[in-house]
Amino acid sequence: MKKLRIGLIGVGGIAQGRHIPAFLQLSDICEITAVSDVNSERALAIAEKHSIPYVFADYRDLFSKVDAVCICTPNKFHAEITIAAFEAGVHVLCEKPMALNADECEAMINASQKAGKVLAIAYHYRFMKEAQAAKKVMGEVGTPLVVRVQALRRRKVPGWGVFTNKDLQGGGSLIDFGCHLLDLALWLMGNPKHIEVSGTTYNALSRIPDQVNQWGTFDHESFNVDDHVTAYMKFENGASMLFETSWAANIKDDVANVSISGVTGGINVFPLELYTSKNGMLLNSGAPWLPGEDDPDLPQAKNFINACVGLEELVVKPEEALQVSQIIDRIYESGRNSL
Known part of the structure; x- marks a missing residue:
């Protein structure tokens, strides 16, 4: 199976502590190919630390290098970035909460359905x-x-x-x-x-x-x-x-x-x-x-990857996160x- 190419948008604490380590442990089925962060120095440091080939100041430039993204930004930007990712034909794992409000969540779901791409929300307690x-x-x-x-x-x-x-x-x-x-x-x-x-x-x-x-x-x-x-x-x-x-x-x-x-x-x-x-x-x-x-991050990441390639159903469905x-x-x- 071809490895799923994953990009991280926002590489602060939750990305470094939860998502990046999980994806790295699943290197047989995925690879982190790009990162983007408003803090360019932090993005460069993370890319260098984990040998990630691409670093972008504008998250929109990241979409051409990935099959899926993990969004780890403040809540205000969840909907905006998710919708942009779907318009670019990219799967999305978005940190919780899904968005600032239910209206934004519904817009995210509509964009996912229109694109035919996976939308997962990182409610890791379920795992x-x-x-x-x-x-x-x-x-x-x-x-x-x-x-x-x-x-x-x-x-x-x-x-x-x-x-x-x-x-x-x-x-x-x-x-x-x-x-x-x-x-x-x-x-x-x-x-x-x-x-x-x-x-x-x-x-x-x-x-x-x-x-x-x-x-x-x-x-x-x-x-x-x-x-x-x-x-x-x-x-x-x-x-x-x-x-x-x-x-x-x-x-x-x-x-x-x-x-x-x-x-x-x-x-x-x-x-x-x-x-x-x-x-x-x-x-x-x-x-x-x-x-x-023992660590819920690993099964969460694996479920997302397998859902993207059609091997599993999502454990956290976007309608439930809504x-x-x-x-x-x-x-x-x-x-x-x-x-």
């Missing part, structure tokens, strides 16, 4: 061993009733990059971190249609001077994105979701988890546990061993007056 195993045993849960999602950090506002820039990112803890666990929960539920969404957004802690923050420094005076969000959702199948995410909250420990109570059983994802009642007993069961990769953005939009709309 974790626990998540893959949970999906396989959702039959033990039966029809989901109540879903609890927690994506909580005690004091970890990202103090680097543009994470707290509302114009470039569209929001804070919800659109950056909470979206991962929201996507995972929806996927495990089977992506039922949401019919009601209400939410509240906060940033009081991050606007206090001299806050303790484990992930660098930021300007508390100009901080205008959410650092804590709560939401409640109802779905057409009768299920409900209790959702909470934070970068900064007065809690004991960080938490990243999804738990689902269904008609015939319950499941906790991190760690993976099943809760049932059988033979007159209440039973809890765990998994002492799970198949799969639903995540639709819910995020509604949470922000509901919580608009709370910041």
Whole structure:
């Protein structure tokens, strides 16, 4: 099989820490042939480090050297670059969230369908061993009733990059971190249609001077994105979701988890546990061993490459990523007056 030629657009932290190492490990089926970044020195350094032959200041010039691109830019540019890639006949793996809002997501999907090219969104939590195993045993849960999602950090506002820039990112803890666990929960539920969404957004802690923050420094005076969000959702199948995410909250420990109570059983994802009642007993069961990769980046990259060449279906379908953005939009709309 001919190797898929891949280009990276944006070579900051997420590209260097997640996508480039994964693609390099899959050198038997792909090769990184080009990079582009607004920081030309960084792009050149990355190209030199990994022996990548082409470096471009304008990402549009990159398309002629690749079959697919991985977009790792601030959220504001996801839709623009994705659509340009499809117009050039190139497959796309786009970092999460899919875009700034649902309208942009729909435009991306339309462009993908028109071009007949793959559009994948990097919700890598789905590729974790626990998540893959949970999906396989959702039959033990039966029809989901109540879903609890927690994506909580005690004091970890990202103090680097543009994470707290509302114009470039569209929001804070919800659109950056909470979206991962929201996507995972929806996927495990089977992506039922949401019919009601209400939410509240906060940033009081991050606007206090001299806050303790484990992930660098930021300007508390100009901080205008959410650092804590709560939401409640109802779905057409009768299920409900209790959702909470934070970068900064007065809690004991960080938490990243999804738990689902269904008609015939319950499941906790991190760690993976099943809760049932059988033979007159209440039973809890765990998994002492799970198949799969310890690093979700590798199966995510492999699924994208194989989808591009027609060997696999995408694990993260763009229509499902669109639903995540639709819910995020509604949470922000509901919580608009709370910041």
